[in-house]
Amino acid sequence: MGPQPGQKTVLITGCTPGGIGHALALEFHSKGLHVIATARNTAVLTEMAALGMSTLALDVTKSDSIKTCHDEVAKLTSGKLDILVNNAGRTHTHPATDIDLDDVRETFETNVFGVMAMCAAFSDLLVAARGLIINIASLAAITPYVFGSVYCASKGAVVSYSRTLRLELKPFGVRVMVAMAGTVRSQIASKTHRTLPEGSLYQRVKDIFERRLTFSQNNATVKTEDFARKLVSQALRGESPLFLRSWFGRPDWFWGGGWSTGVWASTWIGEWILDTALYRLIKLNRLEGILKEEERQKKLK
Template identity: 80%
Template sequence: MGPHPGQKTVLITGCTPGGIGHALALEFHAKGLHVIATARNPAVLSDMAAMGMTALPLDVTETESIKACHDEVAKLTGGKLDILVNNAGRTHTHPATDIDLDDVRETFETNVFGVMAMCKAFADQLIAARGLIVNIASLAAITPYVFGSVYCASKGAVTAYSRTLRLELKPFGVRVMVAMTGTVRSQIASRPHRTLPEGSIYMRVRALFERRLTFSQNNATMDTAEYARKLVKKALAPEWPLLFRAWFGRPDWFWAGGMARGAWLGTWFGEWVFDFVLYRMIGMPQLERVLREEERQKKLV
């Protein structure tokens, strides 16, 4: 079932149930848009298809998969797409000194190159509709999220890319919104996690690292449906002049999720605030104490 005449359309990547993409699909559907929900395994989208949404297979790391999805959407909508939500992503929690570069490349393929590939592929349909791109970023883009250097780097790349994309697409009437997402309930805590390799310099504080793996699910975590309601409301808001967008209309930057307000306020004071808070929030002073004790023991020998 395709969209009704005049019905706006939205394509969302990464709609597996339990995550942000799934919640966004339900909320956009409730607001009357025709949702094109995508996932690498379309079988997980059967419930959404039963509700009248279009379910399509899509792997944002595969060029042919993106092209096939683009062509299907073109047939479905007549070559127009009102909103593209780049939500698909993967977490990456590991100390910077313990990373595996092949693993890092996989994260960037999904979190960064996948976003770029989707924007490139669907630019024609978005331009035809004078549409909106929503790139799901993270507070990690601006915060020193200890043991998350790779994830922070990937989301930092998305925000920088989006800022330039916004200016390049402005003459064509396409808007770009960046979602600076805080802690939000998801399936992340139930997935297999990376472990510290043998000989890691952080094995001394292994418990800190293991607690950090599920930090986003246990610290001021926002309900996924609530986050979706907030984002969809802003995505569907009317256009306002640049100076008033953040308060009344469709903003360039959307801040929501646990700790988002504090992070936004922190940007006004400088990066030292983030360094001070995150260092202590994750528990790094404990490592300092352990290292001092090791030095003390060496001197006693």
């Protein structure tokens, strides 16, 4: 079943149940939009199809998959797309000194290049609708999220890319919103359970690293549906002059999820406050103490 005449459409990547994409699909659907939910395996989208959503296969790391999805969406929507939500993402928790570059490339393929490819491929449909792009970034883009250097870098790239994309698409009436997501209940932390390699500098505090793997699911974590409700509410606001957007219109930036208010506030104070807070929160000060004690013991020998 396709959209009804005059019904707005939204395409969301990464809609596997339990994640942010799934919650956004349900929320947009409840607001009367026709949702096009996508995932690499459409079998996980059967319940969404039963609700009347369109479901399509999509792997954002494969150009042929993106093209096929684009062509199907163009037929479904008569050549227009009101909202594109780039949500598909991959976690990456490893110390910067322990990374495997092939693994890093896989993360960037999904988190960065997939976003870029989707925006480029669907730009014609978005321009035709004078639509909206929502790129799901993260507080990690601007915080020293310990053991998340690769993930931070990928989300930082999305933020920088989105800011420039916003200006490039402005003449065509296409808006770009960046969602700075804090800790939100999702499946992302459970998909790739990483381990420290033998000889890692951080074997001394292996327990700290292991706790960090699921940090986003255990620290001020916001319910997925609550995050989705707030994001959709702001995405569907009307247009306002630039200087009024943050208060009355559809904003360029959405801050939501656990820690989002504090991180936003810290951007006005200075990066030192985030550096200090996260260093102690992740407990790297304990490693510092261990290293000092090791050095002291060496001197005693």
